[in-house]
Amino acid sequence: MTVDEQIVTEAPAAYLERYGLMLLIRLFETEMQRLFLKGEVHGTTHLSAGQEAVPVGVCSALAPDDYLAGTYRGHGHALAKGTHPDALLAEMLGRVTGVCGGRAGSMNVIDAEHGLVGCFGIVGGSIAAATGAALAAKGQGRVAVAMFGDGATNHGYFHECLNFAQVLALPVVFVCENNFYGEFTPMLKVTAGGDIAGRAAAYGIPASVVDGNDLWAVREAAVEAVARARSGGGPTLLECQTYRHHGHSKADPAKYRPPEEVERWLARDPLGVAKARLAELGVSEQELSEVEETTRARMEQAVQSALAAAYPDPAGETATEFAP
Amino acid sequence: MTVDEQIVTEAPAAYLERYGLMLLIRLFETEMQRLFLKGEVHGTTHLSAGQEAVPVGVCSALAPDDYLAGTYRGHGHALAKGTHPDALLAEMLGRVTGVCGGRAGSMNVIDAEHGLVGCFGIVGGSIAAATGAALAAKGQGRVAVAMFGDGATNHGYFHECLNFAQVLALPVVFVCENNFYGEFTPMLKVTAGGDIAGRAAAYGIPASVVDGNDLWAVREAAVEAVARARSGGGPTLLECQTYRHHGHSKADPAKYRPPEEVERWLARDPLGVAKARLAELGVSEQELSEVEETTRARMEQAVQSALAAAYPDPAGETATEFAP
Amino acid sequence: MSAGAALEFRVAIREAIVEEMERDESVVFFGEDIAAEQGGVFAVTPGIQERFGTERVFDTPISELAITGAAFGAAVTGLRPIIEIMFGDFMGLAMDSLINQSAKYWYLSREQRSVPLVVRSAVGGGGRFGAIHSQTHATWFQGVPGLKIAFPSSPAEAKGLLKAAIRDDNPVIFLEHKRLYSVKAQAPAPGEVLPLGQARVARPGRDLTIVSAGKGVPDALEAAGQLARDDRIEAEVIDLRTLRPLDIDAVLASVARTNRMLAVEEGPATGGWAAGLLGIVAEHGLHDLDDVWLLSTDELPIPYSPTLEDAFIPGAAAIASAVRERAGVVVGR
Amino acid sequence: MSAGAALEFRVAIREAIVEEMERDESVVFFGEDIAAEQGGVFAVTPGIQERFGTERVFDTPISELAITGAAFGAAVTGLRPIIEIMFGDFMGLAMDSLINQSAKYWYLSREQRSVPLVVRSAVGGGGRFGAIHSQTHATWFQGVPGLKIAFPSSPAEAKGLLKAAIRDDNPVIFLEHKRLYSVKAQAPAPGEVLPLGQARVARPGRDLTIVSAGKGVPDALEAAGQLARDDRIEAEVIDLRTLRPLDIDAVLASVARTNRMLAVEEGPATGGWAAGLLGIVAEHGLHDLDDVWLLSTDELPIPYSPTLEDAFIPGAAAIASAVRERAGVVVGR
Numbered sequence A, B: 001m002t003v004d005e006q007i008v009t010e011a012p013a014a015y016l017e018r019y020g021l022m023l024l025i026r027l028f029e030t031e032m033q034r035l036f037l038k039g040e041v042h043g044t045t046h047l048s049a050g051q052e053a054v055p056v057g058v059c060s061a062l063a064p065d066d067y068l069a070g071t072y073r074g075h076g077h078a079l080a081k082g083t084h085p086d087a088l089l090a091e092m093l094g095r096v097t098g099v100c101g102g103r104a105g106s107m108n109v110i111d112a113e114h115g116l117v118g119c120f121g122i123v124g125g126s127i128a129a130a131t132g133a134a135l136a137a138k139g140q141g142r143v144a145v146a147m148f149g150d151g152a153t154n155h156g157y158f159h160e161c162l163n164f165a166q167v168l169a170l171p172v173v174f175v176c177e178n179n180f181y182g183e184f185t186p187m188l189k190v191t192a193g194g195d196i197a198g199r200a201a202a203y204g205i206p207a208s209v210v211d212g213n214d215l216w217a218v219r220e221a222a223v224e225a226v227a228r229a230r231s232g233g234g235p236t237l238l239e240c241q242t243y244r245h246h247g248h249s250k251a252d253p254a255k256y257r258p259p260e261e262v263e264r265w266l267a268r269d270p271l272g273v274a275k276a277r278l279a280e281l282g283v284s285e286q287e288l289s290e291v292e293e294t295t296r297a298r299m300e301q302a303v304q305s306a307l308a309a310a311y312p313d314p315a316g317e318t319a320t321e322f323a324p
Numbered sequence C, D: 001m002s003a004g005a006a007l008e009f010r011v012a013i014r015e016a017i018v019e020e021m022e023r024d025e026s027v028v029f030f031g032e033d034i035a036a037e038q039g040g041v042f043a044v045t046p047g048i049q050e051r052f053g054t055e056r057v058f059d060t061p062i063s064e065l066a067i068t069g070a071a072f073g074a075a076v077t078g079l080r081p082i083i084e085i086m087f088g089d090f091m092g093l094a095m096d097s098l099i100n101q102s103a104k105y106w107y108l109s110r111e112q113r114s115v116p117l118v119v120r121s122a123v124g125g126g127g128r129f130g131a132i133h134s135q136t137h138a139t140w141f142q143g144v145p146g147l148k149i150a151f152p153s154s155p156a157e158a159k160g161l162l163k164a165a166i167r168d169d170n171p172v173i174f175l176e177h178k179r180l181y182s183v184k185a186q187a188p189a190p191g192e193v194l195p196l197g198q199a200r201v202a203r204p205g206r207d208l209t210i211v212s213a214g215k216g217v218p219d220a221l222e223a224a225g226q227l228a229r230d231d232r233i234e235a236e237v238i239d240l241r242t243l244r245p246l247d248i249d250a251v252l253a254s255v256a257r258t259n260r261m262l263a264v265e266e267g268p269a270t271g272g273w274a275a276g277l278l279g280i281v282a283e284h285g286l287h288d289l290d291d292v293w294l295l296s297t298d299e300l301p302i303p304y305s306p307t308l309e310d311a312f313i314p315g316a317a318a319i320a321s322a323v324r325e326r327a328g329v330v331v332g333r
């Protein structure tokens, strides 16, 4: 079966489930914002609302034991890879039931059980982590994926790792979530050449520009790239164009973005795009609302359980500097 | 006058002088090797014999107060930019009359008076130094040049600085001396895509592949690139293909290079290429030998004066950690 | 410090940059998102680009190697760059050019050129930013000859030290503790420039010497106040101001009076500046010493969760009780 | 150390790698020019690729960020990488992933995964390599919790410590002093693995304690021999072996016997490990101490010229005279 056939012959139910996952991410981000304002989320946090189709589409192409390295804007990365929303939210709230016991927080989540190598707070760090995971993955029949932003493509990590991965023909997929801003700075202002996918040519790596707000498009590109990686064909770069609905982090009202631009992107909300497509595929209103209801309930349950959990007791912590 | 006209209408005498400079570099490297074996040069040293046309051609396109950042394989870079052979050789021998008083040695020569920002021992360091010098040069009507090897194009410094320079439209020329090896490792083995000039496209930077053993070709490309930089047109990448006659450093017999390859390149020795061309241009045997004689004498004088100089006296050193 | 209106720490930084850019045309300022309307993620530098234009103040790509390397190259060819490496935690990425180019140039060139360069970063924990946005990079660089490291403790100190750093002809690593940004306190006298490499007695006292830097100084002062009030212990507080060069003489002079010294560092004891300071003090002043000790953090990364982070970082209460426990009986009255 | 044939330091390193690669399939080895026929610029690892194949041993591009980052990623997903960052001076380029990824993973992940990783580099001066190929990067990393730092002093120590480092489940920075590579000395007992974090008494003595690591240890031993012979001073020499964790107990135990301590570091006093060691010893053992001091380098980059470099680096003669000058009258007989 070719990649196209795989995508096309898949039952709509699979996409309905993925839509549910996208919605879960959206609801998670909404809760994060609400809880931040309530003082329950600490420090800072980077929301990915608007970008959900990318991690969900990419992870839909992965096996559970494939590896993913995400970023500080990583709630969607973790949820899409299989991290339990309860454990993720508890981590954000600094609770002892968090996936890292509250030690890591929003920017540094690690969930090895679900193949989440980590979320990395250093721009470009995820690229290196996935490149390394691909070294191990090669002998394990697995694939590693790096998620990173447009801003990261100007970083030394990007260049060195793409070259390194191609030279060694590593099973890795480089997924750029191009949301057209790095913090407050427009991508075009700091990205010479203005073309992210085009940079792959420097390394002889195949690349494509993907509609990052279209779950189907992302999945299709990812399935192809993952198949190439798994079969020894080496790395691929996917530039998934998308948009964040919120500012860069909690403190940023994102006033630097032209209102028309924001509106244009809001009109192509990945959830709306997916809903319309599901309808076209014959998924009923009722099927949709059922999934939405389940997802809402799941999120509600995550909030309750995270809020009910205790903070870690410093006196009871048994942390050691070194592994034995 | 266009660049081509400038090149073509220039009197052969100017090229004869440049030939003399190339020969000076060659003789310098020969002396370095001899003196190394005699124990007068310490630690290690990286010879540039075979690559002389690149720095000479490039620096012929620069004004004396333009900036050059070279590498640990930098004797040719320094001499081409105007460093006195006596002061350079004395530095190599660790003598107090060295251009840095013997403190810097072969890999770290600095000669600010002649616009040599420095020779940098970290691969890629010269790229950053020239990019920074270009920031200052912009307001001074000057141009900055970075010299670096093929191996350096896999480094984060290369990527970050080319992007940075293009974004800011800096007056800088990036000159890659592609000698097809980084230490003992063939360039193609570690350079994905296999094409160095081609990497410039990732940044929208104009680039060309240049015959680095042909002084005329290098000069022509450099004149054009320098003119672009000086007139606000931003950076250029020149890939000058050349070959080192010796191993990577003093300890390396370079057995990893196929003999046919070595022979092919030796047959295109840049000195031989230049000599033949000068003859074509009507320069007489006698004119050539005169220049050769003068150059030999100049080098001989450098050796004598460097060997006669004292070593720095640690007790007499007045070094301070900080500038006042 | 003369009297003046209350000055916010972040504004003190901004004023220092603005004043020095006005004073000297060769001062330029660049970094990630520093020129954008917000003026950086801690809103320290809004309005500076508007004032000095895009040639002198500009945003860069996310490229710590290029930023630091370019700053070096510019500094040795006529400019005086101030750069921001947003969080101190990112300084590993910026290290190579600083240690192998900037720090060594003055010496290696046999004084042909100096390297007037300032690298500002936000450092320190307590902000719930987690392990990779809370470190203090001072100790990574403290052993590198040719670098200066300044770590101000108040708005007035920040302004005076940053002005000095910008005027200094050497590369200066400038640490801004993120929990100081919103502190408001007395402004310095107009035009005041503080010396780099000279510690100050932030509070005189006869019973012991508490040495710290950055956020540790206000914490130590608060602790000293508590100790004076509750325990009748008079602690002298020394603000190091720079961690390189270290003003050992000032510390030795204090210890010669008090005979006891506590060094407070927001960082681990092993490889920290505080232990090194104790060592050099012991080398030169052993016979003045009745006791020396450290208050530092666990040998672990900085945790995110509020309960863990609060327990992790030594604040005023921890300093006061460290003094009480180890020296209370001996020096208390 | 049991008897055995003479072993060259570089061969000791090679043997450790080979033996551990044979013992454990998950050990891989990569870096710049390490697999090429020469086996790296110091000819340490020739033949290893031939033996274990190109999947487990390979040359990389000149990409310190990628090498270190990839080693981290591989280490947390099932491999046990040994990487070479050729010269310690280049470790600034490799720092970010080591401190922000490898060092913190065990803690941040709440012990989900450890990071079995070794980073080998050639360090130290005396080879006429100049300021940017002669540094010792230990102090840049010493303050980073989660990293171990090993610094062997002899062929046998190198082999035993490197085997331990490869078996260790934590990231270990491994320093190879370039002036030790050609040293030949007794081989260790077959299969010997030395503990990380445990100093050793390299020479017992009652009059003072000299603490060092790496090349400083043979220098201190030579100095101790001279002092015993010429001055009847019996110095105890402690080989720290690891600079993180620091075996303070071993040093304190020695100092409790000798009451005097000299720490010898090939690096500057400010921000160095030796000063920090003195500080921690002073904190815990002040009342055992009659004297403590440092022998370190000038606060300058390492010079190239032979006359300057020889004067710069503290060798056996400098150690012996440092002891004579400061302690000769007191402890000499």
Ligand SMILES: Cc1ncc(C[n+]2csc(CCOP(=O)(O)OP(=O)(O)O)c2C)c(N)n1
Pocket: A073, A121, A122, A123, A124, A148, A149, A150, A151, A152, A153, A177, A179, A181, A182, A183, A248, C032, C062, C064, C086, C090, C093
């Ligand atoms: C090496 C590094 N430099 C700077 C930062 C600060 N920072 C965090 S996110 C960010 C913008 C990243 O932009 P992009 O890669 O486009 O990702 P996005 O946030 O848009 O998802 C910056 C500069 C960082 N975390 N790491």
Ligand SMILES: Cc1ncc(C[n+]2csc(CCOP(=O)(O)OP(=O)(O)O)c2C)c(N)n1
Pocket: B073, B121, B122, B123, B124, B148, B149, B150, B151, B152, B153, B177, B179, B181, B182, B183, B248, D032, D062, D064, D086, D090, D093
């Ligand atoms: C960052 C860094 N990594 C590694 C080295 C060691 N090294 C010195 S020269 C060299 C090869 C460089 O190759 P290339 O860039 O092609 O320049 P060439 O020596 O061929 O002129 C290497 C790996 C270094 N000096 N700096």
Ligand SMILES: [Mg+2]
Pocket: A149, A150, A151, A177, A178, A179, A180, A181, A182, A183
């Ligand atoms: Mg972005």
Ligand SMILES: [Mg+2]
Pocket: B149, B150, B151, B177, B178, B179, B180, B181, B182, B183
């Ligand atoms: Mg080369």
